[in-house]
Amino acid sequence: xxxxxxxxxxxxxxxxxxxxxxxxxxDGENLINPDWVDAVExxxxxxxxxxxxxxxxxxxxxxxxxNGLDLQWLMGNGEQIPAFSARVQALFARLLTLSVPTVxxxxxxxxxxxxxxxxxxxxxxxxxxxxYFCFPEVDIQIPFTDGMCDLITAKLAxxxxxxxxxxxxxxGGSDALAxxxxxAAVAENELFDEALSRARALAPKAGATLGLIKARLYRHATxxxxxxDGRG
Numbered sequence: 001x002x003x004x005x006x007x008x009x010x011x012x013x014x015x016x017x018x019x020x021x022x023x024x025x026x027d028g029e030n031l032i033n034p035d036w037v038d039a040v041e042x043x044x045x046x047x048x049x050x051x052x053x054x055x056x057x058x059x060x061x062x063x064x065x066x067n068g069l070d071l072q073w074l075m076g077n078g079e080q081i082p083a084f085s086a087r088v089q090a091l092f093a094r095l096l097t098l099s100v101p102t103v104x105x106x107x108x109x110x111x112x113x114x115x116x117x118x119x120x121x122x123x124x125x126x127x128x129x130x131x132y133f134c135f136p137e138v139d140i141q142i143p144f145t146d147g148m149c150d151l152i153t154a155k156l157a158x159x160x161x162x163x164x165x166x167x168x169x170x171x172g173g174s175d176a177l178a179x180x181x182x183x184a185a186v187a188e189n190e191l192f193d194e195a196l197s198r199a200r201a202l203a204p205k206a207g208a209t210l211g212l213i214k215a216r217l218y219r220h221a222t223x224x225x226x227x228x229d230g231r232g
Contacts, residue, residue, distance in 0.1 A: 025060040033070035055199035059105035068112030093225040095120040099211030101202035105195035124182040132170035147225035
């Protein structure tokens, strides 16, 4: 399937290609807010309900894979921030330990919480010619919570975690691959097919054993993500 042929929408949608579910975040900034989380969680319920070989590819279209948290929503709903932060971190933990293999096809920018969501996948494929992978928290004066720190350090080598978290560096595809933030960097017209191929190869691994392995492998990060109240 060519990347340009996959489903496109303005809200997260789910489609199925043989034994791979494709979760399309949308064609805008794909900001993480309560409605967006509602949709993603509902789609993950469908993905995990399938039996037999199965895998998940997440992708989007346009400039952004996701531009992270919806700061406008947060500024207008300050009293809900602790509960919403906890919910977002629970989503990270759920994806990190999902009983289904997961591959992120990062066709555009992945910033902040979106970059953390990408790290929660089993694998990440990024295009080489466009888009940045970035943790901008130090520049926007929003500290990482303990859970976020534990997620990032569980997935990245210490030098990469330190640089990416303390410098707000914007990594293009090739630089992200060199730093170990992603598993592959390819041309735009190869991106979705590469992610789909990786997902199909892993689909037979799906099941309770995979989920248990990931739950134990990332037990410290998931416990931290689920215990935090959003205040760090």
